[in-house]
Amino acid sequence: MILTGRVLSGLSAGIFTGTATVAVIELAPPHWREKATFFATAANMGGLGLGPMLAGALSQYLPWPLHLTFLVHIAMAVLAVCCIWAAPETVSKPARPRLSIQRLNVPAEVRGVFIPAAIAGFAGFAMCGFFTSIAPAMMGKVLGYDNRLLIGVVAGSIFIASTLGQFLQGTLPLRLRLPLGCVSLILGVIPIALGIYTQSLALFVVGAVIAGMGQGISFRAGMGAIAAASPVREKAAVTSAFFVVAYIAISVPVIGLGLMASVTSLKTTGITFAAVMGSLAALALVLLIRRERAGGN
Template identity: 50%
Template sequence: MTSPASPSSRDFFIAAAALLIAMVGTTLPTPLYAIYQQRLGFDASWLTIIFSIYAAGVIAALLAVGSWSDQLGRRPMLLAGLSMGAISAVIFLCTDSIGGLLIGRLFSGFSAGIMTGTATVAVIELAPRSWKNATLMATAANMLGLGLGPLLAGFTSQYLDDPLHLIFYVHLVLLLLAALGIAVIRETVKRPAQLKLGIQKPSVPASVRGVFISASIAGLAGFSVAGLFTSMVPSVMIHIMEARGGLVIGAVIGLFFVASIVGQASLQWLPKSQHMNLGCVGLMLGMISLGLSIATAQLLLLILAGLLAGIGQGMILRSGMGAVTASSPPDQKAAVTSAFFVVLYVSISVPVVAVGFSVQAFGLPHVGEFFASLVALVALLAMLSMKRVQSRQAAVSSAGN
């Protein structure tokens, strides 16, 4: 049960910063994979397995402990998420094998799984009452962290010494600062007399189900795009566009996530009934640009694809997350939010696995063009489905009046 005490701005920003720092760690390895491949001698199929291990860790954490903060409290689970990120960073500092990369990414997935559900709810609960954009702050912190990770790692790997280790030392320091901050913020949950902890079954209360399904359909398209950008785009830039600099690769991937924040922020000036539709249109235009960039080997078209697809994905994420959290019962917010993120991370992982195992058979250009077209089609179907849901809700509302 949420405490009625008035939240403070300090606690709100600390929780948002902790979420951002944790999510930075989940994308730090992205521009480093080319170096790992060169030093360890593994092929592109291993990148698929490494990413799949990360997604599996996220989903496992969401299902296993996603609802625990509704009983244990937000702070203990946030500290656990930051600890998982620190373990991942230590593993990356010590590893010199593919097995080490897999274990490091697994713990990174645990960190992301714990933080996404718990920290999103914590940021919203700790927001000052005068703030009307708490959901934007939570989702923006998530996306900005994902975008900063490849940008920072790309810079340190290209311009500073020790390209595979320095950035993880920096991240360990940031995680420690985040943990110190979380230790002093206000707890928003009162523990029940008897704890009931266990593995969460992906269930959603009946009162939330309609909103949840609608948001999940669009989220499927949006996070499929995120999966393609974090897994396929580095290979496209290296092998098709011959872009070798880690900073350039990190900047293009980071642009997608920064554009996501722009898309989220822009919703406050747009009609609420059109939020999902506009997001799906942005995804479709972005995927068309991605397909053309692969076909023509044009970096500018790839940048345009990241910009358009990121804006669309951001619109979908914010509107979907806002609707889901607003309609969830207070004592089930973390559980429902975690269930929503399970859907999103399944969406982000499936395209990665499919691309990885298709490239060797059909070649990167053909696979890239095909999956860009497929995601555009999913976005179109999501938009049409959303319109049907809105029409049905409007009919029910009219009948009730």
């Protein structure tokens, strides 16, 4: 039943995330367009960060720990339905609307931006997936902490840092946003790996914050660059394609982590994963530098 619920919640996120992001941007007045991009992406990452923190607090300090979190979640979902029902439509609806599978598409003119942004997004979201799945076990079995609120705070810290990175991204020069996000991701995985190796919670959290800020910067910068480069009629399809990459990254590598942890130690698994994600961020940075130089020539 738990696996069924996970599959259904994942399907729901896949259905509405890309469309909701575009809708928020389209509903904003022109002078709020940049802020709307931030609120749309920050809602995703902020929710992912606050979720484990809230669940940790409820399960650690309040009664009915296995049920209360889900009741709170249901209440928030009902509130979301009410808000969506009241929101104005951003497109003209056909007389007889039909549900269909949206075709993902990355037009040729967008691929030069999409590929490095997608690689950086994959590395950043994979680190987020690591913190929501393996980090709790890492906290208990490697670092030696069992307080569920603390575990939730550590697991959610990368997402909160991501939201902060998205906010700060607007203060950076436009052409440097995505490269700086990649650099921050690379710098973040180093203390994460060292924290696991030395069993230091402080290093582990510092790495999560640095990597989270890098993920937030690269995610929002990549989303903005992709949206700006996409034809109007293809925005939802391209945005959904970007989110598909992101959600594959936050889920599929976790399976590999579980397999690796079953044949080797949890410590080795965490260090290896951090190194691989740092390498992916470095690859995205190299592609961005090459693209910048090619554009300059």
